[in-house]
Amino acid sequence: MIYLDNNASTRVDERVLNAMLPYFTDFYANAGSSHIAGLSVNEAVALATWQTANLIGASEEEILFTSGATEAINLAIKGLLNQDRKHIVTVATEHKAVLNTCRFMESNGFEVTYLPVAPDGALDFNVLNESITDKTLIVIIMLSNNEIGYIQNIEAVSTIADAKNALLMCDATQAIGKINVDVKKLGIDFLALSAHKFYGPKGIGALYISAKAKLKLMPQIHGGNQQRKLRSGTLNVPGIIGLGKAAEIAFDELESDQKRISKLRNKLENGLLKFEGSFVNGNTENRICNTSNICFPGVNSETLILALQDISVSNGSSCSAVTSEPSHVLKALGLSDENALSSIRFSLGRFTTENEIDETIERVLVLAERLRV
Structure with a gap:
């Protein structure tokens, strides 16, 4: 997992x-x-x-x-x-x-x-x-x-x-x-x-x-x-x-967590942005170290999430992820319904490893290309 x-x-x-x-x-x-x-x-x-x-x-x-x-x-x-x-x-x-x-x-x-x-x-x-x-x-x-x-x-x-x-x-x-x-x-x-x-x-x-x-x-x-x-x-x-x-x-380890997690987040993001037409939702500088929300145009996020099986990601807030409606946050940023429904949030943590990031990049790129409409 x-x-x-x-x-x-x-x-x-x-x-x-x-x-x-x-x-x-x-x-x-x-x-x-x-x-x-x-x-x-x-x-x-x-x-x-x-x-x-x-x-x-x-x-x-x-x-x-x-x-x-x-x-x-x-x-x-x-x-x-x-x-x-x-x-x-x-x-x-x-x-x-x-x-x-x-x-x-x-x-x-x-x-x-x-x-x-x-x-x-x-x-x-x-x-x-x-x-x-x-x-x-x-x-x-x-x-x-x-x-x-x-x-x-x-x-x-x-x-x-x-x-x-x-x-x-x-x-x-x-x-x-x-x-x-x-x-x-x-x-x-x-x-x-x-x-x-x-x-x-x-x-x-x-x-x-x-x-x-x-x-x-x-x-x-x-x-x-x-x-x-x-x-x-x-x-x-x-x-x-x-x-x-x-x-x-958290008080004692904030700085070390920030440094390690942001490095992994950037590696993940750079790898996933190789998907043609993909882009990061929101500001790429002024954000917390662990979060990357990426749009994969033409790919339904719910379908991709299910296809990933043992890789857990989401297409919005955990409190509203069970709905098929576009994220109210992404809509507020000006995204179309189609692009909002093609976006996935990747949020890393203290226990995320580099090997997991490498595998995620590989599997997401393959599956996204296969599922592109």
Whole structure:
């Protein structure tokens, strides 16, 4: 099996798994209990909280654990329902977790502006500035796109949003572990992340909440008042430990991972672009190190993906890959339906090898030529 769909999910690093295992069997007490066993688990949770916060330049009290980035996004947006300002600004290329939550807000009296992007995925800051009004509550823009890897200039976005007293939320799900992220430097109020995107377990994520944003946020899950009353429920201790360990490894190995993975990505891309008429979707410079989205004109991507069998790639977001509709991200870049449906996302990871890249190039080129209409 050759796995090149790491933007959908990553393999759990063995170091992460080993850190988690004792919290299923030996240290299984509830972290909220006041006995010695519970206090011991709570200390481990505190360390994982610090590890997570340290990865993004935050402090521990600004981290709230969730079931993943989707829940974090929902909490950050829906938690603002009772605010007086009723306008949201976001981007057409956001993940469906953001877009569909914004549509929910529209059904509850909010106005949402969906900004376009340039063919390379870039945002027009003049358009952004003009879109923010005195009624704008929050600007929601992802740090790096899950389909094309484009990295938005969030620091510039923050300057514009802050000047108009609007909050800034950033879906950093695809950026964490691939680029340096500092919430203070970037001026972010909410940041969502998921452990399974950077070699941690599924079912655990986090929401960073700035002090300013916390004052406006309503909880969406009520119960025993855990996590400063913002997200009740017994903590997923093994998951939190796994997230913390994955964050620690990502912090320590970011530079070496970037260097190795980008080299493999470039080799893959250069090899696949030998297919006549093929081209890379989006910006080829300002993107995360592991992602290449390539159009093979005249080749149906779903057919090619099935033909590849034990090589795992995708033709869009993992949350919408089961549909035969063209990617909303690629359409926003200006691609025709035909070219969008002929595009494949290759996303490499920590465990990708050069031999796997060589085999992928060979097999994709042969099969694409055979399937070309």
